[in-house]
Amino acid sequence: MTTHSPNPVTATGNQVLPGPLSSDTTGHALIPARAYSGLAEYALEQERIFSSGWVWAGYAHWVDEPGMVHPVDIGGKPLLIIRGDDDQIRVFHNSCRHRGMAMTDEPVKVRKRIQCAYHCWSYNLDGSLHATPYFTRERTRAVPDGAEHLGLLPVAGQVWAGMVFVNLALESAEAGGTDQIDADFAAMLAPILARWDHVDFNRIHLAEERRFDIAVNWKLVVENFLDFYHLPFIHPQVGPVSASLDVDDVRLADHILGGCYPHGAAGKAAKTDEALPFLGDVPPARTESQDIFCVFPNALLFLEADWFQVIGFDAAGPERTVEHMAVFVDETATGERFSTERKRLTDILFEVNEQDMPILHKLQSGRRSPAADRTNLVTHWDQITAMFQKLVSAKVGY
Numbered sequence: 597m598t599t600h601s602p603n604p605v606t607a608t609g610n611q612v613l614p615g616p617l618s619s620d621t622t623g624h625a626l627i628p629a630r631a632y633s634g635l636a637e638y639a640l641e642q643e644r645i646f647s648s649g650w651v652w653a654g655y656a657h658w659v660d661e662p663g664m665v666h667p668v669d670i671g672g673k674p675l676l677i678i679r680g681d682d683d684q685i686r687v688f689h690n691s692c693r694h695r696g697m698a699m700t701d702e703p704v705k706v707r708k709r710i711q712c713a714y715h716c717w718s719y720n721l722d723g724s725l726h727a728t729p730y731f732t733r734e735r736t737r738a739v740p741d742g743a744e745h746l747g748l749l750p751v752a753g754q755v756w757a758g759m760v761f762v763n764l765a766l767e768s769a770e771a772g773g774t775d776q777i778d779a780d781f782a783a784m785l786a787p788i789l790a791r792w793d794h795v796d797f798n799r800i801h802l803a804e805e806r807r808f809d810i811a812v813n814w815k816l817v818v819e820n821f822l823d824f825y826h827l828p829f830i831h832p833q834v835g836p837v838s839a840s841l842d843v844d845d846v847r848l849a850d851h852i853l854g855g856c857y858p859h860g861a862a863g864k865a866a867k868t869d870e871a872l873p874f875l876g877d878v879p880p881a882r883t884e885s886q887d888i889f890c891v892f893p894n895a896l897l898f899l900e901a902d903w904f905q906v907i908g909f910d911a912a913g914p915e916r917t918v919e920h921m922a923v924f925v926d927e928t929a930t931g932e933r934f935s936t937e938r939k940r941l942t943d944i945l946f947e948v949n950e951q952d953m954p955i956l957h958k959l960q961s962g963r964r965s966p967a968a969d970r971t972n973l974v975t976h977w978d979q980i981t982a983m984f985q986k987l988v989s990a991k992v993g994y
Contacts, residue, residue, distance in 0.1 A: 606841070606976070610858075613845040615979030616986050621972055626985040627994055629968035632813040632960065637992070638914040639672075644991050645893050646764075647671030649851075650784050652895040652908040653762045655922060656755050657802050658703065659685060663721065665710055666703045669910060670762055674698055675751055677760055678710070680721040687753035687762050688723050693746045723748040754781040757797040758924055759895065759906060787848035788889060792899060796876040800904055800924040804942040808919040810953065812960040814894065814911035815988060817919065820952055820959070821888070821896045821907070822984060824855055825977040830955060831948055845980050850987060851892035853980050860886025861900045870937050872902035872929040892987060898945075902926070905945055915960060921949055 604612055616626070631637040651670055658666040659679040666677045667690055674690035676699060690698045692712035699710050699719075709726050711718040718726045724747040728739050740746070752766040754777070766777055782789075810817070820826070828840040844856045861884050874883075878901045887899045898905040904924040912918050923942045925934075962968055973982050988994070 608838075608841055610842060611844040611846075612976060613847055613979050613983075616982040617973055617975045617979055620974045620976075623970045623972060625969050625971045626973070626982060627815065627989055629963045629966070631988075631992070631994060632815060632963040632968075633914050635914055637994075638911075640992050641911070641988075642672045644993075645671075645988070646911060647673065648765045648991070649892075650754075650761050650763045650781060651893065652759055652891070653677065653687065653753070654760045654908070655802075655805070655906075655920065656685060656758050656760060657805075657922075658760075661705070663706045663708070664703070665700060665706060667698070667700055669912075671764055673764065674701075675762065676700070676710075676748070677753075678721055678723075681708075682722075685753070685755050685760060686723060687751040687760065688748040689751060691749070692717055693725070693748065694728075699748075719748050723750055752777045752780075754778070756781075756785060757904070757906075758800055758802070758922070759908060761895075784851070785891075787852050788891065788897075791848060791887070794876050794878055794882060795899070795904075797904075799927045800875065801927045801930045803903075803923045803925045803929075803938045804946075805920065805922040806946055808921060808949065808953070810917050810919065810956055811915055812917055812956045813915055813963070814909060814917045815985075816956055816959045816963075817907075817909060817917050818890055818893070818896065818984060819981050820956060822854060822890060822981045823977070825974075826955070830951055833944060833948060846887075846889070847980065847983060848889070850983075852889055853892070853983055854887065854889035854897075855980065856888070857886040859884045870934075872934055872937055872941070873926040874901045875899075875904060875926050890984065892984070902929070903941060907949070919949075921946065 604614060606612060653670050653675065654666060654668050654677050659677050662679050662681050662683060664679050668675050668677060676688045676690045677685060678688065679685050692699060692714065694715055694717050697712055697714045699712055709718040709720055716729050720726050725739050725743045731740055752763040754761050761781065766780060824843045827834050828837045834840050842857060842859055844858065846856050847853055883901045889897045891897060894909050894911065896907040907919050907921045909920065910918040923945055925938060929938065
């Protein structure tokens, strides 16, 4: 039975959402410690979480020109992100239709087609089969009858805010399901699109990206992201303790969880000397706030009036997560005038992420203790984290 937090509003007037926690001394973890290192649990999560709904798969700028091909792994399945001659981004299974060999395991730029190295079957950038050399044991590159059914198998994919999302559970566009795919993705994003309707994400431009390969379970990355309690102890950039305490819990949907610093942009230490151009027509009430949301399971988003940050990650193993952290600014902030401000902004944001690395490693180490099954999330700080953990548990069956 779910009971509610006894303190829905703090002494400073900030919102604490009612949630799964009703006691600060439960002594019972919502996710078992074995789920942070076990191979069997990792395999279940790959299937029941990362292969069952919309998942962050990469960035649109990874394939910024026609002919760019970028391999990724989602839910343990190899995929290809490809930008076609028509400038559209599509996602396919990374498996040749002849013998199933992966087409590439490194990002590549091709002219017109991608070719399997085994028997040189080649495919157009829209996934259709182009040629099958010597298919009939004759010197010909003709394709066989029924070639329209032998293209690379498409995956339901969508692009939003510079990110590529895939859904391995939906019927692919090959089956005529594009309308269903569009509608399903729009429904998934609807809560955050409504909150951020002032932002023109078509204007965002990459400022910088970095990769972090971390020896921790993916759930700890999300839990740390949703943990506002640690900020005054680990991140001095946030400024005085009053700035750390000025945070509201926000649940937009079961799969979109996080918080808002109502005065985060102004209350925290300044990141740049000069404000960068805003991302769209930002209303006065939003110029000082900072939103922090997890779009379940693996898109971690920060938004201020003048910058947008994404930490998208691959759950690469039971004790390995690969983060791809990108900072975006408005397209008008890309020139030389704002070069110093962009550099200062990205340096600070990457530094904040790096400050969490020792903490994440110690959290992972602590999960090997039997005491990790008897942890105590607290009602004043951890309702959002508890919602995330309950969602994981419900999907996996912990």
